[in-house]
Amino acid sequence: EKNIDEVLQTHTVFSNVSKGQVAKKDELSAAFGTEDQLEICKIILEKGDLQVSDKERQAQTDQTYKEVSQLIAEMVVNPDTKRPIPTSVIDKALHELHFSLKPNRNAKQQALEAIPKLREAIRLERAKMRIRIAMPSHEAKITHSRLKALFSELELEDWAEGGLEMVSLANIAVFSWTTSAK
Structure with a gap:
């Protein structure tokens, strides 16, 4: 922020702000x-x-904990029902495992680190994403075997109308890696 008035409440310098x-x-x-x-x-x-009060620090920790739980809930499912696991169940399991947040890591990194540990407390698996790929046959001949290796459960493989259409369930982690490799 360039405008100092947007940052400060007052231009007065205090030796002890809590005592005024x-x-x-x-x-x-x-x-x-x-x-x-x-x-x-x-x-x-x-x-x-920047000095942060205990209440502010606790509020930030609570917010990050909720964010980690929410991210985990979006990334995993119950392997039996294939349904999302409620954040309340994830919160409880994280507390039982004494999972502690690291202030220097973002919520997504911590969520990814917590998933293997959560397997000790609750049954879960990474959620899979349904992907549909359509491409002309000249490109499909080059990439077909690579694509097939990425897919965990191929639902459709159709070589019709001069091209290839594939529909599959894929592990989100694998798909994230392929998109970031560009």
Whole structure:
């Protein structure tokens, strides 16, 4: 953000904001080499450390935990019913496994790390995606064997009308890898 007024509530520098103690000019001059509060605010924003309260940290952790549970729920299914597993079941299993979040990793990375651990507590498997591919026969001759290797359950393979149409269930992880390899 370029506009400092959008970032700060006030241009006043405090020695203790929770007690409402405004910093004295001699303290500011000694610490920052200037008494200009706007300039000091800019220095603090550029070089200072953000202090997060326990409540804010806990709220952020809770939010990330919910995000991890939601991502897992989107990635896995019950192997018997092929239905999604409720986030409440995933939350409970994560807590029983004492799964702890790592603050330096994003929710998706942590969700992917948690899935193998969750298998210890609940029956689950990665969700599969139904994919339909249609291509002209000259391209199909080149890519057919590669595509077939990626698909776990081929539902349709039709060499009609000068081309190939394939419909299959594929592991999402395999499909993600193929799209990112471009």
